[in-house]
Amino acid sequence: MKLLEASGIAHHFDYPLFSGVDLSIDSHESVAIIGVSGSGKSTLLHILSTLLTPDSGEVTLMGESMEGLSNRGLVELRRKQLGIIFQSHYLFKGFTGAENLEVASILSNEPVEPELLRALKIEHVVNQKVTELSGGQQQRLSVARVLTKKPRLIYADEPTGNLDLETACEVMDLFDSYIAKHDAGLLLVTHELQLADRCQRVYKLEEHQLVRVK
Numbered sequence: 001m002k003l004l005e006a007s008g009i010a011h012h013f014d015y016p017l018f019s020g021v022d023l024s025i026d027s028h029e030s031v032a033i034i035g036v037s038g039s040g041k042s043t044l045l046h047i048l049s050t051l052l053t054p055d056s057g058e059v060t061l062m063g064e065s066m067e068g069l070s071n072r073g074l075v076e077l078r079r080k081q082l083g084i085i086f087q088s089h090y091l092f093k094g095f096t097g098a099e100n101l102e103v104a105s106i107l108s109n110e111p112v113e114p115e116l117l118r119a120l121k122i123e124h125v126v127n128q129k130v131t132e133l134s135g136g137q138q139q140r141l142s143v144a145r146v147l148t149k150k151p152r153l154i155y156a157d158e159p160t161g162n163l164d165l166e167t168a169c170e171v172m173d174l175f176d177s178y179i180a181k182h183d184a185g186l187l188l189v190t191h192e193l194q195l196a197d198r199c200q201r202v203y204k205l206e207e208h209q210l211v212r213v214k
């Protein structure tokens, strides 16, 4: 099934970021976007995940065009189908890891899976407050929180920036098995070429275009 289809996407802020961007993601597919800092990777991810309306172009998610969707429809779609892992993970800082997971669990009516916490090696720290966790543990907690919702499409913006390569690869393993098991897809934004290469397709934002490099 086609999870994401984007065509002719263009956007600018103080300067033109990109134009003519076409991209599609099917279920069971992982796609990476690389590019130098400031090239617009996060902005593109925000557009493809409905958080930002592009200057022009069309985004279709699960067969539904974003143009015709009401605000309420957009919120529903985001809550039920999309899982967005942000660079600054927006965990509820005054709460424990377990409480953060519980929020995702209640909103989605899905259980918190102990094997997910084991795979991410955070099962022994989930009862600590977020502020007591290391940067890498917070990052893995935010991955767990998003996967707990059981999204069809995972958007991950540098989800392993605070992790050593071995742990980062374990997180990629987890994404791989998740998308296989749940007919899902992954869109990864990263600086790490080694991680990008773990995806089936790799694109580079360069000279205002999205160019396929693998």
Ligand SMILES: Nc1ncnc2c1ncn2[C@@H]1O[C@H](COP(=O)(O)OP(=O)(O)OP(=O)(O)O)[C@@H](O)[C@H]1O
Binding pocket: 013, 014, 017, 035, 036, 037, 038, 039, 040, 041, 042, 043, 044
């Ligand atoms: N909301 C905004 N308002 C104005 N300018 C913005 C906004 N968001 C991003 N920009 C600008 O757009 C450009 C691209 O930013 P973006 O975060 O998309 O790049 P990036 O490739 O993800 O960078 P990095 O790899 O450093 O995270 C930057 O110059 C940034 O300042």
